[in-house]
Amino acid sequence: MRALGVQILSRVQPRQLVAGTLTASVFALLFFLPFVSLVRDWWKLPEAGHGLLLAPVAVWLAWRSGIVAYTKPNVILGAAILVAAVMLRLVAALAVELFTMRISMIGALVGLTVYFYGVRQVAHWWLPFLLVFLCVPLPELVTQALALPLQFKASQMGAGLLAMRHVPVQLSGNIIRIPGHELFVTEACSGLRSLTALLSTGILVGAMLLRTTVARVLLVLLAIPVAIVVNGVRVFLTGFLVYFVSPSFGTGFMHITEGWLLFLVSLLGLAVLASVGIVIERHYLRRQQHA
Numbered sequence: 001m002r003a004l005g006v007q008i009l010s011r012v013q014p015r016q017l018v019a020g021t022l023t024a025s026v027f028a029l030l031f032f033l034p035f036v037s038l039v040r041d042w043w044k045l046p047e048a049g050h051g052l053l054l055a056p057v058a059v060w061l062a063w064r065s066g067i068v069a070y071t072k073p074n075v076i077l078g079a080a081i082l083v084a085a086v087m088l089r090l091v092a093a094l095a096v097e098l099f100t101m102r103i104s105m106i107g108a109l110v111g112l113t114v115y116f117y118g119v120r121q122v123a124h125w126w127l128p129f130l131l132v133f134l135c136v137p138l139p140e141l142v143t144q145a146l147a148l149p150l151q152f153k154a155s156q157m158g159a160g161l162l163a164m165r166h167v168p169v170q171l172s173g174n175i176i177r178i179p180g181h182e183l184f185v186t187e188a189c190s191g192l193r194s195l196t197a198l199l200s201t202g203i204l205v206g207a208m209l210l211r212t213t214v215a216r217v218l219l220v221l222l223a224i225p226v227a228i229v230v231n232g233v234r235v236f237l238t239g240f241l242v243y244f245v246s247p248s249f250g251t252g253f254m255h256i257t258e259g260w261l262l263f264l265v266s267l268l269g270l271a272v273l274a275s276v277g278i279v280i281e282r283h284y285l286r287r288q289q290h291a
Contacts, residue, residue, distance in 0.1 A: 034098065042055070050197045061127055073117060081115075106132055157232025158238070162176070194230070195223075199220060201270060211285070226269045
C-alpha cells in the first residue's frame with residue numbers, strides 16, 4: 001500500500017500536482033452540497049445506510065488496485081464527460097433533483113479519471129465506480145413503485161405460510177388479518193432495503209471471489225429471489241409469533257431484531273450460493289484446462 005502511494009507520487013509532475021489541486025478545489029466547490037446531502041442520507045435513511053459501508057470499500061478497492069501501467073490520458077474525451085457532468089449538475093440544481101445531482105458527481109469522477117489517466121483506468125476501476133453508483137439512493141418515485149409490488153408479494157407469501165400452519169388468516173392487499181390482530185406490511189417491511197443491500201453485497205462478493213462474468217451475474221440475479229423469499233418468511237414469522245406468543249413481536253425492538261436476524265440469514269444464503277459458484281467455476285475451469 002505504501003509502495004503504491006510512493007509509486008503514484010513519483011509519477012506526478014509539479015505541473016500535474018498544481019492541476020490536480022486546482023481540479024480538486026473546483027470539484028469540491030461544485031459538488032459539495034450533493035456530497036454532504038448524500039452522506040446525510042446514508043446516516044439518516046435506513047434504505048441508504050449501506051452507503052456507509054460501500055463507499056469506503058469502493059475507495060479502498062480503487063487504492064488497492066492502483067493505476068494501470070502505461071495509461072494514456074484522454075484529454076478530449078475526459079473534458080467532454082466533465083462538461084456534460086457539470087451541465088447535468090447545474091440543470092439538476094435548477095430542478096432540485098438530488099438523484100441527478102449525485103449521478104453527475106459520479107460522472108465528473110469518471111471524466112476526471114479519463115482526463116488524467118484514460119479509458120483503461122475507468123475499466124480497471126469498474127468495481128469501485130459501480131459500488132459508488134449503488135451508494136446513491138434511488139428517487140422516491142422509483143422506490144415507491146418498487147416497494148408496492150414487494151409489499152404485496154411479501155403479504156401473499158406470509159399469508160400463504162400462515163395458512164399452511166393452520167392459522168386463520170385473511171389477506172386484503174398488504175393487510176394480513178388474524179384473530180385479534182391486523183398486520184400491516186408497510187413500505188419499510190417490503191424488503192426493498194434488504195434487497196438493495198443484498199444486491200450490493202452480491203456484486204461485491206461476485207467481483208472479489210468469482211472469476212467468470214456468467215457466475216457473477218448469476219449470483220447477483222439469485223440474490224433477488226433470496227431477498228424476496230426471506231422477507232416473505234419474515235412476514236410469516238411475525239404473524240406466527242404475534243398469534244401464538246405475543247403481540248409485542250409485531251412492533252418495536254423485537255420486530256427490528258427479527259428483521260436483522262433474517263437479513264443475516266439472507267447473507268448466509270448468498271454466501272452458500274457464492275461457495276457453490278466457486279466450486280462449479282473451479283470444476284469448469286479445470287475441465288477447460290484439460291480439454
